[in-house]
Amino acid sequence: MCAALNPAQQKAVNTLKGPLLVLAGAGSGKTRVVTFRIAKLIRAGTAPDRILAVTFTNKAASEMQQRVRQLLGKKLPTRPVVATFHAHCLQILRRHIRRLGYPVKFAIYDRGDQESIARSVLREIRVPNEKMRPAELLGQISRWKSQCLRASDAGAAAETDKQHLAAMGFGRYQQALKNAGAVDFDDLLLCTEELFVRFPDVLDEEASRFDHLLVDEYQDTNASQYRIVKALAQPHRNLCVVGDDDQSIYGWRGAEVEHILRFAKDWPNAVVIRLEHNYRSTEAILEHANRLIAFNTVRHDKVLRAARPGGESPRILQCKDEITEARQVVDDIRRQLRRPGIDGGDIAILFRTNEQPRAFETEMRRVKIPYVLIGGSSFFDRKEVRDILAYLRLLILPRDETALLRIINLPPRGIGSKTVQALMSHAVANGTTVWETMTGATLPSGMTPRAVEALRQFARQMRKFQRKTASSAGRSLTELVKQLIAEIGYEAELARLYDDPNERQSRWDAVQEVVNALGAYEAKNSKPSLSGFMDEMALAGRDMEEDKESQLRTHAVTLMTLHCAKGLEFPQVYMVGMEEGILPHRRSVEADERAIEEERRLCYVGITRAQDRLTFSLARTRRKWGKPRETMASRFLYELTGQAERAPHRRPRRTRQPNASASPGRNRTNPRR
DNA sequence: CCTGGCATCATTTTT
DNA sequence: TGATGCCAGG
Numbered sequence: 001m002c003a004a005l006n007p008a009q010q011k012a013v014n015t016l017k018g019p020l021l022v023l024a025g026a027g028s029g030k031t032r033v034v035t036f037r038i039a040k041l042i043r044a045g046t047a048p049d050r051i052l053a054v055t056f057t058n059k060a061a062s063e064m065q066q067r068v069r070q071l072l073g074k075k076l077p078t079r080p081v082v083a084t085f086h087a088h089c090l091q092i093l094r095r096h097i098r099r100l101g102y103p104v105k106f107a108i109y110d111r112g113d114q115e116s117i118a119r120s121v122l123r124e125i126r127v128p129n130e131k132m133r134p135a136e137l138l139g140q141i142s143r144w145k146s147q148c149l150r151a152s153d154a155g156a157a158a159e160t161d162k163q164h165l166a167a168m169g170f171g172r173y174q175q176a177l178k179n180a181g182a183v184d185f186d187d188l189l190l191c192t193e194e195l196f197v198r199f200p201d202v203l204d205e206e207a208s209r210f211d212h213l214l215v216d217e218y219q220d221t222n223a224s225q226y227r228i229v230k231a232l233a234q235p236h237r238n239l240c241v242v243g244d245d246d247q248s249i250y251g252w253r254g255a256e257v258e259h260i261l262r263f264a265k266d267w268p269n270a271v272v273i274r275l276e277h278n279y280r281s282t283e284a285i286l287e288h289a290n291r292l293i294a295f296n297t298v299r300h301d302k303v304l305r306a307a308r309p310g311g312e313s314p315r316i317l318q319c320k321d322e323i324t325e326a327r328q329v330v331d332d333i334r335r336q337l338r339r340p341g342i343d344g345g346d347i348a349i350l351f352r353t354n355e356q357p358r359a360f361e362t363e364m365r366r367v368k369i370p371y372v373l374i375g376g377s378s379f380f381d382r383k384e385v386r387d388i389l390a391y392l393r394l395l396i397l398p399r400d401e402t403a404l405l406r407i408i409n410l411p412p413r414g415i416g417s418k419t420v421q422a423l424m425s426h427a428v429a430n431g432t433t434v435w436e437t438m439t440g441a442t443l444p445s446g447m448t449p450r451a452v453e454a455l456r457q458f459a460r461q462m463r464k465f466q467r468k469t470a471s472s473a474g475r476s477l478t479e480l481v482k483q484l485i486a487e488i489g490y491e492a493e494l495a496r497l498y499d500d501p502n503e504r505q506s507r508w509d510a511v512q513e514v515v516n517a518l519g520a521y522e523a524k525n526s527k528p529s530l531s532g533f534m535d536e537m538a539l540a541g542r543d544m545e546e547d548k549e550s551q552l553r554t555h556a557v558t559l560m561t562l563h564c565a566k567g568l569e570f571p572q573v574y575m576v577g578m579e580e581g582i583l584p585h586r587r588s589v590e591a592d593e594r595a596i597e598e599e600r601r602l603c604y605v606g607i608t609r610a611q612d613r614l615t616f617s618l619a620r621t622r623r624k625w626g627k628p629r630e631t632m633a634s635r636f637l638y639e640l641t642g643q644a645e646r647a648p649h650r651r652p653r654r655t656r657q658p659n660a661s662a663s664p665g666r667n668r669t670n671p672r673r
Numbered sequence: 674c675c676t677g678g679c680a681t682c683a684t685t686t687t688t
Numbered sequence: 689t690g691a692t693g694c695c696a697g698g
Contacts, residue, residue: 056688086688111687133683185688252686353685355689375687409674416674451674539688563686585685602686625684626689 012273019267022242025304026608027280039071049078053214089192107182108538113402121172140166145186146222146254180401189224218243222254278304282311289607292640317617325619326359348558348570352583374560384510395469398435411493414454573610578618580632603636
C-alpha cells in the first residue's frame with residue numbers, strides 16, 4: 001500500500017481542473033487516489049472548506065475524512081466538507097425548506113414511520129379487489145421519487161392496477177408527510193432538487209460555497225442525485241466523479257449505470273482516466289471475476305489486470321442443505337483459524353439476503369467463533385428505542401403525528417382507539433393537527449370524562465417537557481430525557497409487560513442506550529440540541545453502533561450482505577448460497593436481463609472483495625417457508641468457471657424439465673411449485 | 674379499554 | 689418460518 005502511484009493514478013491525482021471521470025476498477029486504489037487528490041488540491045492552494053466530497057455511506061465519509069486528515073496533518077484551520085448525499089442535502093434543506101412550504105423544523109421519517117403513514121393511507125383508499133401492503137406502496141413511491149417523479153405525475157406513469165392504486169396513495173402519503181412537518185429519505189434529495197429548479201438564488205447560494213466537487217461511487221447515483229451534482233458543479237465545472245460501472249448494484253434504488261456511462265457526453269472536455277490494475281486480489285481470483293463480468297453487455301469495456309500473480313483457485317462447496325452449508329463453511333473457517341497468522345477479522349461470509357445468516361450464526365455460536373453481523377436488524381429498529389425517540393420527536397415538533405400516535409397511549413394511560421379516532425376525525429374536519437385538537441379548549445364531544453382527564457393529563461405532561469426542551473440551552477439534555485423516561489413510567493411498563501427478567505433487562509438496556517447515545521452526542525458537540533441529536537440518529541442511525549463493532553471486529557468473523565460489502569476487502573471470503581433464486585435473486589430472474597446483469601455485478605463485487613482465498617458454497621436443498629425445496633446451482637458459477645454453456649437455467653421458465661437428462665449436472669433439479 | 678389467541682399471508686438488496 | 693391483523697372475551 002505504500003508503493004508509489006502508477007501513472008494512471010498519478011494523472012488522476014494531478015488533473016485538478018475541469019470535469020474528470022475516474023473509472024476505477026475494483027481494488028485499483030480508488031480511495032487512495034481520491035484522498036491524495038483532495039490533499040493535492042489543498043496543497044495547491046484551495047481552501048479546504050471550498051472542497052465538497054460526496055459519498056453514499058456514512059462509513060465511507062468518515063473514512064475519507066480520516067484519511068485526508070492523516071495526509072495533511074492536523075494543522076488545518078478548516079476541513080474539506082465530506083458528507084453523504086443525504087447529510088449534505090439535509091444541511092441545504094435546513095437553510096431553505098421554508099421556501100417549499102415546510103416548517104423550518106421538520107422531522108425525518110424513517111422506514112417505520114413511513115410504514116405507519118402508508119398503512120393509514122391504504123386504509124383510506126381501500127379498493128375492493130386490490131390489496132396492497134404498506135411495503136409495496138412505499139416501494140413504488142420510492143421508485144418514483146428516485147426517478148424524480150412527483151405525486152402529480154405518478155398517475156400518468158402508472159401502468160398496472162397496482163401502480164394506479166399506488167399513484168393514488170402517493171399524493172395522500174406526501175400530504176400526510178407535509179402535515180406532520182416531515183420528509184422521508186427520498187425527500188431529502190428530491191426537495192433539494194426541487195429547490196434548485198424553482199429557486200435559482202438557492203442554487204446559486206449553495207453552488208457558490210464550493211470550488212471543487214468530488215463524487216464517490218458515481219455509478220450509484222439516482223436521478224435526483226445526478227441532477228443535484230450537475231447543478232452544483234455547473235458554475236465551476238471542477239467535478240471529479242469516481243466509480244466503476246461494473247459495481248453498480250443499486251439499480252433497485254433508482255441508480256442508473258447510464259449516468260456514469262454518459263459522463264463524457266454530459267461534460268464536454270471531460271478527462272477520462274481508467275484505473276485497471278488490481279492490487280487487491282490474486283490473479284486466480286481476478287480471472288474468475290473478469291470471466292464473469294464479461295457476460296454483461298451494458299458496460300465500459302475494461303479488463304482488470306492483476307498485480308499479484310498466481311494464487312489459489314476459488315473452491316466450490318456443495319452441501320446437502322443450508323444447515324450443512326453453514327456447518328461446512330464454519331468448519332472450514334475453524335481450520336483456517338488454526339493456521340498461524342490467520343485471524344477471524346480476516347474472514348468474511350457474504351450473502352445475498354438477510355435470512356441467510358441465521359444458520360451461520362447458530363453454527364458460529366455453537367463452535368464459539370466470534371462474529372459480527374453487519375446490518376441486520378439494528379438496535380434502532382427495537383421497539384423500546386423507537387418509543388423513546390417518538391417521545392423526543394414530540395418534544396421538538398408536536399405536529400409530528402406519527403410520533404404522537406405511537407406514544408399517545410404508551411404506556412397505557414386510558415386513551416384508547418375510540419378516543420384517538422375521535423381526535424383524528426375532528427382534526428381532519430377542522431384542518432388542524434391531532435396535537436392542536438387534544439390541547440385545544442374544547443375537545444370533540446362524546447368523550448368519557450375518564451378519557452378527557454387522561455388526555456388533559458398527558459397534554460400537561462408533554463407541554464411541560466416541551467417547555468423544558470425549548471429552554472434547555474446550557475442544561476443537560478440527558479438529564480431531561482432521563483426525567484422524562486422516569487415520569488412516563490417506562491421502566492414499570494417494561495416490568496409489567498415482560499415477566500422474564502432477562503428480557504426485561506435487555507429491553508431496559510436498549511432504553512439506556514438511547515440515553516447513552518444522547519450523552520455521547522452532547523459530549524461531542526459544542527452546541528447540542530435535541531433536534532441535532534435526532535438528525536444524527538436519523539442519518540447516522542446504524543453507524544452509531546460502529547464503535548462497538550470496530551472493537552469486536554479485530555478478531556471476529558464478519559457476516560454481511562453483498563451490498564454492505566462494497567468497498568471492503570478481506571483476505572478470505574466465503575460467498576454462500578450460490579443458487580438460482582438467491583444469486584441471482586428470484587425477483588431478478590422473473591424480471592429482465594437488466595436485472596440479471598445487476599445480480600451479476602453483485603456477484604462480481606463479492607468476488608473482488610477477496611484478497612487471497614475465495615470459497616463459494618451452495619445447498620442442494622433449502623428450506624423455504626418451512627418446506628425443503630430443491631435448488632439449482634447459480635448460473636454465475638457456471639459462467640465464472642468457464643462452463644456457461646452447461647448452465648441449466650436457460651430452459652424456458654415454467655416448463656417441466658425439457659432436457660432433464662441432457663447432462664449429468666449435480667444441482668439440476670427443476671424447482672417444483 | 675386491553676389482552677391473547679387464531680388465521681392469514683408473504684418473503685431482496687439500504688441511505 | 690415469522691410477522692402481522694383481526695376478533696372475541698375479560
